[in-house]
Amino acid sequence: MSDAKQVQRKIPGSDFSQKAIINSLLLGIAFLSMAPLLWMLSVSFMAPGESGNFPPPLLPATASLHNYEVLFTRGGMGGFFFNSLLLATLTTAMSLVFNVAAGYAFAKLHFAGRERIFNLMLGALVIPGQVAMLPLFLMLKQMGLVNSYAGVLIPGLAGIFGIFLVRQYAKTIPDDLLEAARMDGSGELLIFVKIVLPILKPVLATLAIFTFLGSWNDFMWPLIVLTDSALHTLPVALSALSREHVQDSELMMAGAVVTILPVLLLFLGLQRFYIQGLLMGAVK
Secondary structure, eight states: OHHHHHHHHHHHHHHHHHHHHHHHHHHHHHHHHHHHHHHHHHHHTSOTTGGGSSSOOSSOSSOOOHHHHHHHHTSOHHHHHHHHHHHHHHHHHHHHHHHHHHHHHHHHOOOTTHHHHHHHHHHGGGSOHHHHHHHHHHHHHHTTOTTSHHHHHGGGSOOHHHHHHHHHHHTTSOHHHHHHHHHTTOOHHHHIIIIIHHHTHHHHHHHHHHHHHHHHHOOHHHHHHOOSGGGOOHHHHHHHHHHHSTTOHHHHHHHHHHHHHHHHHHHHHHHHHHHHHHHHHHHO
């Protein structure tokens, strides 16, 4: 009994030391990951040319909003911000409709060639997206959708990864539940709206975050499709601004903050739903 008591007394201390070491390592890694972002934020408040001093200052000598004023008054970042927000919101909403419907169909509805079509889609995941850009652009050009938001939206309406994510989660829905609803006289649309969608809420939140972040940060496709500078999104506008103000690091950092901060706050606010949606399908 005395030996058991000594072991019990030693365990709490050892557990505390192990947790302290692990937490210290995690905090160190988190600081290293956040350091570039924090310095970017600090530089955005510096005076023009201040970040070029040696050694580079960590904090501005006198914090100023001058760079942000230049961005929104001369650079027109307000309009580009609205363009990105509009495109990301529309892409997210419309892709949810198509991806969720297709994912549920592949998981629970029976039709000819279901497994073959799905396996063919999974095989297409290994094809780099850049390979399809040229034929996709030529198709949109023939349809007259170049230099329009429709040309940016259409390729993002349905994605193989989104369909796969929804399918894997929808497969956890009990077949008996759906059969019981059918026996009660409910149609497929009513079952989908009243039963399936509430169960899919976690994966819907996950897919929405994935899609919104992907659309907001997309640079290559809007650059190819949108030729009118007034239609440009934030990443494209920031790239054009960097060519005009290549020496103004403080202004570029302010533009990067405007581009990154909204989606960073969105992710931090919804990360609980994001992680839940990724894990629950595997746990069930």
